[in-house]
Amino acid sequence: MSVPETPAEAVARFAADWESALRGDRPEPPALGHYVPDGSEARLAVLTDLVRVDLRQRWHRTGAGKRILEYGKEFPEVAASPQFVELVCEEFLVSRRYRPVDLDAFTADYPEELAAAIRERLTGAEPMAAARLPDHIETGRRLDDFDLLTDLGGDAASRVFLARQRSMQRLVAVRVQADADGDAPRVAQLDHQYIVRVFDQRRIEDGGKPLRLLYMQYLPGGAASGVLERLREQGTREGGELLLKSVDAAMESRGEIRPTDSRVRAEIAELSWPETIAWVGRRLALALDYAERHGVQHHDIRPDNVLFTVEGVPKLADFALGPLHPGYGDIRCAAAKDIEALAYYSPERLAALLDPAARVPDTRSDIYSLGVLLWEMLTGATPFDDTHAVAAADVGPDDLTDLMLRRRAGVPESALAALPADTPPALRRVLLECLDPDPARRWQTGAELAGQLDVCLDARARDLVDPPPTSLRHRARGWLLPIAVLCVLVPNALASLYNVRLNQRLIIDRLSDADQHRFDLVVLVNNAVAFPLAALLLVWLCRRPLAVPLRLARGHVYTPAELARARADTLTMGDRGVWVPFGMWVLAGIGWPLALAGSGVSLPPSTFAHFFAAQIVCALIALAYPFFLITVYAVRSLYPQLLVRGGIGPADGRQLWALARRSNFYLAVAASVPLVGAASATFVSASDLESVLVPVRWLSVGGILAFVITYWLFRLLEADLQALVRVIPRGAR
Incomplete structure (x- = not known):
């Protein structure tokens, strides 16, 4: 059986829920009625405290709060309460922090007797001119617990002094204010390394004038x-x-x-x-x-x-x-x-x-x-x-x-x-x-x-985000689609060249003229289907990284959620740009031999194995090399354009780290290409070995050179990602 909530706990819970709403943790402010105890002797006292909290927080949230009259209609006991006049006066004092308020106009909604009581309470509360400190507030004086040592500056209504607090035997900065309005209790709760720490406040009277002493951390380094x-x-x-x-x-x-x-x-x-x-x-x-x-x-x-x-x-x-x-x-x-x-x-x-x-x-x-x-x-x-x-x-x-x-x-x-x-x-x-x-x-x-x-x-990060207008990276931003196409097309074209040369020597040259015609027809049909399909799929998967930077440059406004999605898609652009071609190469290694067999071309089983092995090598080329070309371009030219739009947070940092980890896998694939190409040659018969020697040699030499370039791109990408991670906020600090 749960213990009933005390009145103080109800008010504290309501205040905490309001704070959550102000921070954005709750979609809507808390409903006051859910916190009022039923049938409790303390109901009216709790309700009064809840109204005070709700009144202040509504003004703070929107700059326009509810009237006490509205609370009175919702909770009749408030209107009948002896504290009703006090609540109305508090409404006046709170609202005038946000809007100029005329006292006569403010009380016009109340019966004359009640309005007179309100005006009596508020007499002198509405200053007609700026408040001023008494002339004798100066160094050498003692105010309450503070000996004023040095005047640190201020104006006629508020001055700051270096003071010695006698009870704590410490130096503090004391702001002496003639205007008692403000939000000091809330400010005193702020505890942050880049905010002057406010210890507390005291209200005193000096020569019949109310003063507020706000004492805080003393910083000797000037302003x-x-x-x-x-x-x-x-x-x-x-x-x-x-x-x-x-x-x-x-x-x-x-x-x-x-x-x-x-x-x-x-x-x-x-x-x-x-x-x-x-x-x-x-x-x-x-x-x-x-x-x-x-x-x-x-x-x-x-x-x-x-x-x-x-x-x-x-x-x-x-x-x-x-x-x-x-x-x-x-x-x-x-x-x-x-x-x-x-x-x-x-x-x-x-x-x-x-x-x-x-x-x-x-x-x-x-x-x-x-x-x-x-x-x-x-x-x-x-x-x-x-x-x-x-x-x-x-x-x-x-x-x-x-x-x-x-x-x-x-x-x-x-x-x-x-x-x-x-x-x-x-x-x-x-x-x-x-x-x-x-x-x-x-x-x-x-x-x-x-x-x-x-x-x-961060020198590297700012060079990435805001490159000089004459730099290649800045100019590349205007050639988004052509560069992305080249990054995918060039490695796949080289892989196709290797594949064609190898298949020409091992398969096509050994076919009859009729079978060669059938082979060419199958290739034509497959390419006519596969290439447009792959291109459309790639454009669809990369639509946000390709479109959002261009539209931003033209003044289009995106929501933070849309920008976050675009940033995430940009960091996976390299993955999407290689796995689609990889899948197409693997499917072709299975589909083309079956299509050839279906067209009537008779091939020995060893030829099917050679064809599929060549397709796997091409698939690895399509997987490793375009990834670094696309990703380096995305990280250096596309991602920074999204980063400057704000809304970045810990999720972006995690995505950058994930990309850094994935790049290690693609580097390993790049290193394996010449090895896999050389290994595939061992399955060729001795009589055919001489015919494939030239393509395999070009693959091995080219693969080594490509790996050197890939490793350089890998290190470049690694340094860029580290720089970007350094400037991603790591959460609330």
Whole structure:
């Protein structure tokens, strides 16, 4: 007999199921009614907690939640509850994080007596102007458990201090905020190597004003703003050394001791400046991915919110610690809170400031902001000329509209021209996709972006994925079908030449004129059926690898599932391109002698054996050599075109490893061809041996040369597969 679920367990299970829905593990959000206990004394309390969870998560998921009025209709006891007014007030506080909300309009749906109670509760909750810290919040003061030691920067509403936490005897960074809105409890649960660790928060009153103290991990290596300042001052790029010098300068300014050299610092020092940007960006993208999977978005990516450890490792700070609409309906207040942050806003984020009904930006907006930041770190300037807007003392709707339209127009040519000469094409492509005006055409998750930045850090992988426009690999992409046909046709044609010469000497020359005519007729009929059938079968089996890259180049959009299938088919293209001809050769070895016998040609049994042995040799040629030609072409020219479309994951890594293992089998087959050809000659009678000596000799010599070429292709394929595996995400990190 199962133990009944406690009220706390019901609420915890509901919250966990909501988290699964936010991560995409569940197709639909959980139904609240399934978690309410029947006939329990705690039913109302549990129901109230469930409504709170459901209310917040619905707003978080879609940017539009249910009204408490709707919950009251579904569960009448909620509407009659003494906590009903409290729930309505919570709805107001939650909804205004996502939409500007007018208090009078919000309470218009309630009876006047109830509306008055709601307004009384919310008096002072709707700020008419940005909150400000008291003037006396400065270094040397003690706030609660914290001695404020050094001012690390901030604005009028929020400042960060290096502080000593007395109870724990440790140095922490404390953000003192006048605005108590935010998602600190959820942020405090984030525990990731590339996210600044938030320990906890405290709410205090100072001089009658409520303050929030958010204390977190202290990083002495400065911020990305310091890196940008050093980059602009020097005007030259020293690769990773520039980042390390910026970190060391920040530590020196705070009286910190420069660390001894470490493996991480040595790794950074070896990077070029574009590689350093990719190295930093990959870690920040992983931080975004981790936060998204835990239901948290950033909404404020900019240089001051990217901090560095003493080793130069970047960490994202200030996840969702403020409302999405700080001015609650006043555009000038919303934008003026931090004008410089506007330079990193996505088009949809700016649209949300202009239109309260616009959809709340999601993680793709953070990816856009990260793209702007990485571009600025790469070139020293953001990709858009926002000088006029960010220099204005009072930003209004027209300025925001101008910023939005600039971003919707895409990255200008002047910004592209400012990219450093040593910027890899892969990094250029990745950043441009981050900055696509259409969210649907950007990288959809931080994991996708991290995988693409991994490509930028691996010289061989980025050369595969983004070959120079003048390279043979890049040009070969436009000759997909002819190259694929040649890869299959040439080895099979050579096998046919060997087969014809051998059969001519052992069989055809010894037939009568009438039997030779019948033989030619059988060959003609069989070839007329077999070759078109094999060609059609090959085209059908390889339709996705042949069609998808071409259609992608023409702007066609595929779903992630369709791209995943195309990638899998591309990696098996070599197998399909050899097993069909192999099967045809084997079937011909059985079918042609039977067809000849049926046509009236009389052949001795030894002739049938010789014919079938020759067919097996040709089948092995068709199996071994085309595989490496097709597969190398597919891996070097076709697969990278699919890889850059995103959606890659552990399954792709397993498919690459499987191909690497299969290639060993085909290499062994290639090595066996000259041996099998020589062995087949031993079954020829002594009197016939001289007549087959020349074809067998050509087979042996040609087979050895072909094996040398095949082994070279095998090693090339092996190195390519290893490079691609290195840049495939290995799951959640």
